Amino acid sequence: QKEVEQNSGPLSVPEGAIASLNCTYSDRGSQSFFWYRQYSGKSPELIMFIYSNGDKEDGRFTAQLNKASQYVSLLIRDSQPSDSATYLCAANSANAGGTSYGKLTFGQGTILTVHP
């Protein structure tokens, strides 16, 4: 069973702090990793994706990937109350033939609360 595990949370940080969200995955065949944000009662929306080892930055968000350790993380700098949401980590899920066709395996999500 291919699995994606996220730190259980919930995570609470003060406004302006760095929020760190972590994720591990079991399928070494996974090549692409995605972070989605989901507000309560809404659908997931993509924040970032990463498929190369190292860091990828986009504004206040930095995704980090370490394929040797099978570890993905998301850092949110200068956290704002509007960042309060559930964050979902996902990995592409390949078939036996090695193609995922965009299928994703999701972690259970981490609830982040940013308090003023």
Added chain:
Amino acid sequence: NAGVTQTPKFQVLKTGQSMTLQCAQDMNHNSMYWYRQDPGMGLRLIYYSASEGTTDKGEVPNGYNVSRLNKREFSLRLESAAPSQTSVYFCASSRGWDAAEAFFGQGTRLTVV
């Protein structure tokens, strides 16, 4: 530009009833997916369609059927609803290659009583 549109948004069914959830995308995407989301369990893939004319099972297909009607539309059918199928259902689409991001519809909240 609507993206991914699902209908209905809410539905209450009695045990044993059937229904079809509709999904349409206007992004010319090749692949489409149905996920369900239960509290504390993230999203789990029910069925997917890699391209028009193909469908395949995901992680939790039992009790469901799908139809890829054309490139735009992908429907999910519950033939005999059970309380265990109470969930939020999301349709998604993507270009279908390995690094392609998925875009989600607004979800259908289904309750089976």
